[in-house]
Amino acid sequence: MNVEHNTVSLGEFEFDCGETIPELEITYEAYGEFDGDNAVLICHALTGSAHVAGRDRVDSADQARAWWDDIVGPGKAIDTTEYYVVCANVPGSCYGSTGPKSENPETGEPYGTDFPPVTVRDWTEAQRALLDELGIPHLHAVVGGSVGGMNVIEWAKRHPDHVDRIVPIAAAARLDTQCLSLDAIARRAITTDPNWNQGHYYGEDQDPPSDGLALARQLGHVMYLSKASMERRFGRRAAGRDAVRTFPTDAAGAFFPYRDVESYLDYNAEKFTERFDANSYLYLTRAMDNYDLAAGFESDTDALAAFDGDALVMSFTADWHFTTQQAEALADSLRDADANVAHHVIDSDHGHDAFLVEPDNVGPPLADFLEAGIAGNAVTDSVVEDSQESDFAPVHNSLFSR
Numbered sequence: 001m002n003v004e005h006n007t008v009s010l011g012e013f014e015f016d017c018g019e020t021i022p023e024l025e026i027t028y029e030a031y032g033e034f035d036g037d038n039a040v041l042i043c044h045a046l047t048g049s050a051h052v053a054g055r056d057r058v059d060s061a062d063q064a065r066a067w068w069d070d071i072v073g074p075g076k077a078i079d080t081t082e083y084y085v086v087c088a089n090v091p092g093s094c095y096g097s098t099g100p101k102s103e104n105p106e107t108g109e110p111y112g113t114d115f116p117p118v119t120v121r122d123w124t125e126a127q128r129a130l131l132d133e134l135g136i137p138h139l140h141a142v143v144g145g146s147v148g149g150m151n152v153i154e155w156a157k158r159h160p161d162h163v164d165r166i167v168p169i170a171a172a173a174r175l176d177t178q179c180l181s182l183d184a185i186a187r188r189a190i191t192t193d194p195n196w197n198q199g200h201y202y203g204e205d206q207d208p209p210s211d212g213l214a215l216a217r218q219l220g221h222v223m224y225l226s227k228a229s230m231e232r233r234f235g236r237r238a239a240g241r242d243a244v245r246t247f248p249t250d251a252a253g254a255f256f257p258y259r260d261v262e263s264y265l266d267y268n269a270e271k272f273t274e275r276f277d278a279n280s281y282l283y284l285t286r287a288m289d290n291y292d293l294a295a296g297f298e299s300d301t302d303a304l305a306a307f308d309g310d311a312l313v314m315s316f317t318a319d320w321h322f323t324t325q326q327a328e329a330l331a332d333s334l335r336d337a338d339a340n341v342a343h344h345v346i347d348s349d350h351g352h353d354a355f356l357v358e359p360d361n362v363g364p365p366l367a368d369f370l371e372a373g374i375a376g377n378a379v380t381d382s383v384v385e386d387s388q389e390s391d392f393a394p395v396h397n398s399l400f401s402r
């Protein structure tokens, strides 16, 4: 597979908030050959990177693991022998693009929390500027999951004439109050870690706020699973004898079992703190929390009025981070805006992260949609009833096909 892994400077960049930085660098990966009208932009999720595919590639050791390797590649759903696939790390993140841990050229020190607040709109405009640099005026499609799905919707809102097809997956027009509150608690775990030091912890003699970041990630990780999948995988059983507690406990606590689910969350949080920057976690969760499709317009439909391409909205029945009801509302707004829309609901008990780990369910409708729009063979369109069940998370919804 032909892969580019580059960092380009986009020069001075003005953020949504009105602040500027003298130089915004964007790290991107691109796969395949551009033929003029086959470009597909992939928007990564909260803690993803530009490194979408190519699990074995060593030049990207500093990136999150190839997070959609089962979906992107030669002969895969997003077929890199057919499409020129671009994915860029978003501003504010920590995988190559400029963010809080980058050096501020004015001080020679890392920005820390002097970095301007970032929004999903900033990500979209940075991607637009990157594509201009790469000589790509028009996109065949924009695809992304989770907050990456919000990034996709923002493309339809801000650059409706630059994209033919959009695929927001496990996403919504805005986050609900329950998830807003969990994100706020997660950020507080970071900012109350004594090592956080108001965001200035990058000195050689300083430790990062790893305990706070680990807690924040654990809250996030629970949001990405479902009640059913956690029950099935871990139940109430105690962790194996080899399991090592990464957080200290007191003598009374040690009387009770260290559970398998705790071991799972501890292990993954520990790994996460080795790969992600705590300030970036603050910045990117705020971007997600702040996102509101209707901002600046009367309604979601008004915000999407200028988009007349095809839209495949995909959702998962046990996702309580972004529910099928929220996806249906988004699909309805697109329908009201006269786009060609299908809401493809996948019956899965995994939860939100199903979009990352269920390529057999995600791949076929995605591939067929890229080829044929909503007429694609594997694309279905379901109506999600707005049932009472939706008041409780996680949910299984009543569905029927249109």
Ligand SMILES: CC(=O)SCCNC(=O)CCNC(=O)[C@H](O)C(C)(C)COP(=O)(O)OP(=O)(O)OC[C@H]1O[C@@H](n2cnc3c(N)ncnc32)[C@H](O)[C@@H]1OP(=O)(O)O
Pocket (backbone or CB within 6 Å): 044, 045, 046, 047, 048, 049, 064, 067, 221, 224, 260, 261, 263, 264, 265, 267, 268, 353, 356, 357
């Ligand atoms: C764009 C992006 O989204 S990039 C970021 C990817 N997403 C995340 O990191 C979200 C949180 N992570 C996850 O939900 C998952 O790790 C995923 C989605 C990345 C992968 O899911 P799966 O393939 O089902 O992996 P699974 O959850 O089974 O295992 C994850 C790790 O926990 C370990 N693990 C599993 N059970 C236990 C346990 N009881 N105790 C300790 N560790 C455990 C696994 O060995 C594995 O370790 P490894 O990563 O070193 O190989």
Ligand SMILES: N[C@@H](CCO)C(=O)O
Pocket (backbone or CB within 6 Å): 045, 046, 047, 048, 146, 147, 224, 353
């Ligand atoms: N688990 C994914 C999706 C979160 O929305 C991530 O960490 O990026």
